Amino acid sequence: MKIRKVWKNNMIIGFPVWFAIMSMAAEITAQDMSGKQIIQEVNDQFNPQTSYAKSKMTIITTSGDKRTLVSESWRKGAGEKTLVRYLEPKRVKGQAVLMLNSADDIWAYFPRTGRVRKLASHAKKQKMQGSDFSYEDMGGGDAFIDEYSAKRLEDEKVDKQACFKVELIRNPDSDQTYSRLVLWIVKENFVPIVIDYYSENDPTLNEKQLVQSDIRVIDDLPTAFKVVMYNKMDNTQTEVNVLDAKYNLDLDDNMFTERSLKK
Numbered sequence: 001m002k003i004r005k006v007w008k009n010n011m012i013i014g015f016p017v018w019f020a021i022m023s024m025a026a027e028i029t030a031q032d033m034s035g036k037q038i039i040q041e042v043n044d045q046f047n048p049q050t051s052y053a054k055s056k057m058t059i060i061t062t063s064g065d066k067r068t069l070v071s072e073s074w075r076k077g078a079g080e081k082t083l084v085r086y087l088e089p090k091r092v093k094g095q096a097v098l099m100l101n102s103a104d105d106i107w108a109y110f111p112r113t114g115r116v117r118k119l120a121s122h123a124k125k126q127k128m129q130g131s132d133f134s135y136e137d138m139g140g141g142d143a144f145i146d147e148y149s150a151k152r153l154e155d156e157k158v159d160k161q162a163c164f165k166v167e168l169i170r171n172p173d174s175d176q177t178y179s180r181l182v183l184w185i186v187k188e189n190f191v192p193i194v195i196d197y198y199s200e201n202d203p204t205l206n207e208k209q210l211v212q213s214d215i216r217v218i219d220d221l222p223t224a225f226k227v228v229m230y231n232k233m234d235n236t237q238t239e240v241n242v243l244d245a246k247y248n249l250d251l252d253d254n255m256f257t258e259r260s261l262k263k
Contacts, residue, residue: 035150035166041190042183043145047078048221050251054244059131060237069129070243074251079141081256092129096261099124103139109261116261125177125200132208132231132238136177147174148181155187158194162187169203179203189222191215207233219247 033041052074059067070088075081082099086092094111106119124136136143144150148168156165168181180198185191193212199205208231212224227240254260 033152033164035152038152038164038166038185038190039144039148039150039168039183042185042192043142045190045221046192047142048247049076049078050247050249051075052244052246052249053242056241056243057129057131058239058241059129060239062235067130074249074255076251076253076256079139082139083256083260084138086129097128097135098256098258098261099135099139100256102141102143103135106135107258107261114262116258118258132229132234132236133240134177137229143176144168144181147171147176153182156184158184158186161193163193178207189215191222191224193224207231218245221247 052072054072055070057069057071059069061067068089069086069092071084071086073082073084075083080100080102082097082103084097084099086095094109096109098107098109099105103124104121106123107116108119109116119135124139125134127133128135128138148170151167151169153165153167156163163184163186166183166185168183170176170179177200178197179200180203182196182198183192184194186193191212192210193215195210196206197208197210199207208229211228211230212226214225215222216225217223223242223245225242225245227242228237229240230237
């Protein structure tokens with residue numbers, strides 16, 4: 001009984017010590033991460049193989065007028081394929097957009113004409129439904145990994161949250177719109193809560209800023225239920241409020257075809 005008592009006491013004392021050691025090890029590991037490793041974590045977490053979202057987009061113009069659209073979207077192949085269908089308002093109901101190859105190829109369906117139209121290759125840089133998000137912004141995929149080189153900057157706090165700060169520089173052979181991006185990524189969950197986007201031709205000109213908040217865990221993935229894109233050049237902004245989100249769905253490849261847009 002005496003030996004058993006000593007063992008029990010050691011366990012009581014040892015567990016918090018072990019937990020503290022493991023916490024310190026995790027902190028050291030995080031501190032040692034390179035910019036490339038941090039962006040890989042962000043990319044892996046926020047590009048699940050399949051996803052679904054229903055969202056409300058509110059576009060605020062320079063005059064303060066508001067336009068609201070409600071849509072559903074599906075993604076497959078870690079964002080390589082994206083399908084968006086508009087539900088509201090009446091003037092856009094039934095319209096659909098298909099983006100393949102991370103928005104390099106885009107098709108749009110207009111129910112009034114019953115026709116599917118393939119957009120020009122440069123369309124990915126255009127505003128989607130007149131919002132402050134381009135097709136490229138909405139396309140997803142591995143662009144942060146494949147098209148940019150990552151550099152870790154000095155850590156900073158954003159709204160009292162400890163964040164990694166990472167700079168992405170566009171690769172010389174890339175056709176991505178933005179020459180440079182700077183991300184503030186929460187250390188606890190690898191959510192990029194702020195992203196600054198710099199001009200295609202001037203890496204010192206900060207054109208847009210994305211801010212993510214109201215983070216909720218859905219199917220084990222932290223998900224921003226409020227996303228705001230601020231356009232500093234046009235003095236406009238677009239807010240996206242997620243109404244529903246799901247991951248790890250069984251999505252048929254036939255959903256992501258030109259023919260499926262008319263359904």
